[in-house]
Amino acid sequence: MGYSAGMSTRKYVTVCINHRANPDLPSCGARGGGEIAQALKAAVAAQGLPVEVVTFNCLGECERGPNVKLSPGGEFCHGVRPDDLTPVLEKISAFAGHADSRE
Numbered sequence: 001m002g003y004s005a006g007m008s009t010r011k012y013v014t015v016c017i018n019h020r021a022n023p024d025l026p027s028c029g030a031r032g033g034g035e036i037a038q039a040l041k042a043a044v045a046a047q048g049l050p051v052e053v054v055t056f057n058c059l060g061e062c063e064r065g066p067n068v069k070l071s072p073g074g075e076f077c078h079g080v081r082p083d084d085l086t087p088v089l090e091k092i093s094a095f096a097g098h099a100d101s102r103e
């Protein structure tokens, strides 16, 4: 039942969309995390990249957000700009193309 031989590991792009309750504290949601998640989902689908974009509430680096983490074993991207996703998309594209080299 749905068993897969595990030849390929699923890859994730995790976007923090957390809005902290205290507006005086920085949070990714307040800095465009939601927009980033939507735009990355659209871009990944348009490019057919084999990664899944998922959202998360706080990756523990709130001061440095918006944050996007590539996993497993990928880069933790900080200060991602919703109005300029090219740099992070390049990283995602490179990450998606990598064979699992950590085993």
Ligand code: FES
Pocket: 016, 017, 018, 019, 020, 026, 027, 028, 029, 057, 058, 059, 060, 061, 062, 063, 065, 067
């Ligand atoms: S709010 Fe995004 S890392 Fe904490």
